[in-house]
Amino acid sequence: MVNKWSNIRQFLRLKGRCLVCGEAPQRAPGLCNSCNHDIRRIDHPCHQCGEPMHVNSSSHKCGRCQLSPPAFDHCIAPLHYSDPLRQLHLNFKFHQDLAAGNLLANLLCDSLCQRRELPQLLVPIPLHAERMRQRGFDQALEIAKVLARRLQIPLQTGLLVRNNSTQPQSGLSRTQRHKNLCNAFTLTQPMCEQHVALVDDIMTTGSTFDAAAQLFKKAGIETVEAWAVGRSVRDE
Template sequence: MYLFTACCVLCGEKVKANISLCEPCLQDLPRISCCCYRCGLPLKNQLNDTLCGQCQQSLPPIDYLISSLHYAYPVGHLVSQLKFQHHLVHAKIFAQLLLTTLQTHSLYHSIPLPDIIIPVPLHKKRLRQRGFNQALEIARPISETLDIPISTGLIRRAKYTQAQSLLNAVERRKNLRHSFALIKPISAGHIVLIDDVVTTGTTVYELANLLKKQGVKTVGVWAVARATHHYK
């Protein structure tokens, strides 16, 4: 069962739809209209089957990334409330937004559904501190709606790392190097990683590299939000 509030989480107005956002606030969200199909970087005046300049130079280890929103206000505000103030209703909002995006995205209809969903894992210390994994909370309604199993027992976060939000791109790569470990063999051929926000992509790239070394053929990412620029 997932939480629902009859008032908009942004403006406090009463809501009719089962999403805890009023229609004006829902329409005002910074949605991504087109993006690089490989890394999900938002693009201007392009098609969704376009590669960004960086992916044209060097393809990332993920095969595709689908996200709903630009990582801009009020998305960052809602993400922070979910992660640090335990506003779990936001996880359901994010799941519903992502489901809407998936069902209208060209990639979603051109490739098979994944065999399993893996929410990006937290280190056990951070999980104890927070009390929940926000990626898992977002993944649950998606798993139920699409009838795709969630796996939290294949990969663990083996190294406790500094928060990625405090680091630049180079520091993020160093911070996450060898930070994930396999728990048991993987037989799935197509896996989707679910996360709240993708900024540099370092986290999902590290996971994708690990999965592909184990023989996984296709690794996709479904994220609520994507940063607008590649971080330096």
């Protein structure tokens, strides 16, 4: 059953109104000028984990990644997870607002379109089957579909499988997140690609991406990227 909020947002989209505040969008599709302006970009992100770095840093990597890097090689998560991005994401994730999800995917895609080198394959971070039944859709898959279509990159589902219904990551410490994701994923078949991008909606500590990327690295994949619409940062 489609959530009533999804119907409302779909109505706003069809009427050409901002999906956040209800005003007519004037600049970005789905957003009015004011809400578009209020979405914050992450300036000077760490090349590997995507966390913002000091503007005067001479390195492309933050101190944490220099000392203890994650398994993925590069992160693209261009936006701060703060309002109005947070509002759009919650509408998408918990109210089946696919119009908001499409907008989020396009915001991410806008940051990717100018890249010279794109991955050979997109792999969405999967939900466990039980969580999928509860929610009714997979938000990472919906975002990956838009990216695959716009960037013309193959998308493969079923390659990465979540083994168990892990505790929700929100509210857990970094250490608890890593423990929660121990042996959480399985790769279901060998791969010939050497450059893969994992896709999710929002990155918090990066633990989920790290756990999945470890499997791909063990399978011999040379370059694994982490793509998300936005991420929480440590100073918020």
